[in-house]
Amino acid sequence: MDVQIQSFAVTNLRRRPLVVETGGFVAGFTPDTDHPYLNYATPLPGAEPTEQDVAALIGAFRERGLLPRLEFAPQAAPAVAPALRAAGFGTEAVHEYLVCTPHTLILPQAADSPRVQIPTTDEDFAALDAALAEAFGGVFAPSAEGAARLRRTQRSGGAVRFVRDPEGGIVGGASCSPAAEGTAELSGVGTRPAYRGRGIAAAVTAALTEAMFAQGAGSVWLEYSGEGSRRVYERAGYRPQGTRLYLSLPPAQQP
Known part of the structure; x- marks a missing residue:
């Protein structure tokens, strides 16, 4: 599931108004805001970035006055986190993700459930x-x-x-x-x-x-x-x- 989630993240970022791809990373930017949650990057599944790749990614953020930031499923690209940490990146958060399928979906049964x-x-x-x-x-x-x-x-x-x-x-x-x-x-x-x-x-x-x-x-x-x-x-x-x-x-x- 990690690779599927990471592949989704790549495709989803490519939908942003401004996209920069460099060294195995996809960065998606939203020009009408500098909010970090709307301006970030993610690696391609299996990416193995070099020091130069990471520097180029940092530059893509810096030239726009934005915080260099990434969100990704680490198990889908195991070499990425060590390369970023070597460049000084720190952990903001580690979030567990949950998945629902048509077989597990449970719809509200109460008659007074909100409309x-x-x-x-x-x-x-x-x-x-x-x-x-x-x-x-x-x-x-x-x-x-x-x-x-x-x-x-x-x-x-x-x-x-x-x-x-x-x-x-x-x-x-x-x-x-x-x-x-x-x-x-x-x-x-x-x-x-x-x-x-x-x-x-x-x-x-x-x-x-x-x-x-x-x-x-x-x-x-x-x-x-x-x-x-x-x-x-x-x-x-x-x-x-x-x-x-x-x-x-x-x-x-x-x-």
């Missing part, structure tokens, strides 16, 4: 972007660009879903990338703090996963941020499969 909807208007996308910004404590500020990215995800073959409150506001949602290499990534599952514990995340996760299977994906994968969220995903049929490594080059270490 999940598909955004259709500019107002829907903007309200969902704002709800997710609040859900993640300001890691992302709500913006027109964020709403546009959600719309592009849906238009390009992915899926976006949300839940409203009784007054019509949006209280939570998430998105799933278009499928590649037989799999798709579900990300950004968030619920506004005042509405947590009501099954919103579980309902959105199941609806998005089911939608991607209907579109032909053989599996859907995600990373989780804590044991509480892990339990939500496991109840929807997600199971642990491997880890992803996040590395970045601290400014003091940049040449």
